[in-house]
Amino acid sequence: MRSQIRLGKFFGIRVGLHYSWFLIALLIVFSLNAQFRVANPAWTPGMVLGLALATAVLFFVSLLLHELAHSLVAQAHGIPVREITLFALGGVSQIEGESPDAKTEFQIAIVGPLTSAVIGLLCVGAVFILPHVVTPVTAMLTWLGYINFALAAFNLVPGYPLDGGRVLRSLLWWKSGDAERATRTSAITGQVVGGLFVTLGIVQFFFGANFGGLWIAFIGWFLIQAAGETRRQAGFKRAFENVRVSDIMSHDCSTVDGRQSVQDLVDRLVKSGRRCFVVMDDGHVAGLVTANEIRQVSRSQWPVTLVDSVMRPLEGLHAVPPDTPLGNALEVMARENVNQLPVMSNSHLDGVLSRAEVVNYLQTRAELEQ
Numbered sequence: 001m002r003s004q005i006r007l008g009k010f011f012g013i014r015v016g017l018h019y020s021w022f023l024i025a026l027l028i029v030f031s032l033n034a035q036f037r038v039a040n041p042a043w044t045p046g047m048v049l050g051l052a053l054a055t056a057v058l059f060f061v062s063l064l065l066h067e068l069a070h071s072l073v074a075q076a077h078g079i080p081v082r083e084i085t086l087f088a089l090g091g092v093s094q095i096e097g098e099s100p101d102a103k104t105e106f107q108i109a110i111v112g113p114l115t116s117a118v119i120g121l122l123c124v125g126a127v128f129i130l131p132h133v134v135t136p137v138t139a140m141l142t143w144l145g146y147i148n149f150a151l152a153a154f155n156l157v158p159g160y161p162l163d164g165g166r167v168l169r170s171l172l173w174w175k176s177g178d179a180e181r182a183t184r185t186s187a188i189t190g191q192v193v194g195g196l197f198v199t200l201g202i203v204q205f206f207f208g209a210n211f212g213g214l215w216i217a218f219i220g221w222f223l224i225q226a227a228g229e230t231r232r233q234a235g236f237k238r239a240f241e242n243v244r245v246s247d248i249m250s251h252d253c254s255t256v257d258g259r260q261s262v263q264d265l266v267d268r269l270v271k272s273g274r275r276c277f278v279v280m281d282d283g284h285v286a287g288l289v290t291a292n293e294i295r296q297v298s299r300s301q302w303p304v305t306l307v308d309s310v311m312r313p314l315e316g317l318h319a320v321p322p323d324t325p326l327g328n329a330l331e332v333m334a335r336e337n338v339n340q341l342p343v344m345s346n347s348h349l350d351g352v353l354s355r356a357e358v359v360n361y362l363q364t365r366a367e368l369e370q
């Protein structure tokens with residue numbers, strides 16, 4: 001899940017929206033509008049719509065606070081956070097890297113539902129303190145209070161990747177000391193919980209003629225997918241457990257001077273049969289250039305275009321240190337949709353890991369294991 005619309009940075013963490021968010025935002029505004037109008041027939045339509053809009057905005061603020069809580073605790077433990085994305089089914093914090101221990105994992109997971117519960121308490125508490133008359137403010141606070149309690153409760157359902165599933169994973173990890181097995185077990189519970197949601201949702205839809213049932217089934221389906229993906233990744237990581245990037249990367253990287261022309265590079269490319277060159281500027285690694293970048297330039301421009309101007313600069317290349325586990329490097333490749341990763345230590349280029357090396361490695365391994 002990647003953000004498609006950037007909203008800005010909060011506490012140094014990028015926050016954005018996925019297109020699917022607009023669907024849920026619309027649904028919430030419509031349903032709130034209907035709900036407030038039925039409950040308070042004396043209010044004008046404009047007032048009701050304004051209230052529905054304001055309540056929806058505050059709902060997304062409380063979702064964001066839930067995700068920020070996860071992200072800030074992760075950051076406090078030195079785990080980088082890529083971004084927070086709001087989408088159709090809520091929010092997701094993209095925390096990069098694993099928790100170093102079960103306790104950290106537990107804290108990162110539990111703080112989200114705790115935040116929602118605290119927001120719920122504050123809203124409901126405010127309604128109790130305010131005069132006991134239904135005003136737009138109390139109607140809004142009541143709804144926000146209950147929806148935040150519901151968020152806390154729903155997220156505590158012990159199905160990975162819900163927060164409750166992560167809590168379960170941290171407890172299993174803490175008890176057994178085996179993070180991998182804890183991941184597998186909690187992912188299986190995630191699939192079971194997802195299956196229950198789908199069944200429950202379908203039953204509700206057909207017997208209760210309730211559209212909310214379809215929504216529950218949809219959430220269940222999403223859980224099954226996400227938990228299945230987690231299981232696959234865990235299996236993948238186990239297969240590559242003892243393999244480091246430095247074990248299989250290619251060391252003999254061809255380099256090219258950034259001030260050479262693309263034509264010169266193409267001549268070398270054809271002769272050497274290589275698909276990827278490291279671009280050097282003044283003895284420093286400046287970027288990578290592959291056949292892909294060359295294709296962006298029309299053939300007639302090759303002699304007059306410098307390699308510098310077409311390369312992919314180092315900043316965007318997601319360089320990894322040589323001791324990175326292969327499973328993690330493959331995750332980066334898949335997530336960033338790149339075919340090569342420069343392998344660097346202390347701003348020195350050690351090698352390049354490309355999909356070709358990974359395929360070679362897998363083939364060799366498969367042959368040996370037969």
Ligand SMILES: [Zn+2]
Pocket residue numbers: 066067070112113155163
């Ligand atoms: Zn959460």
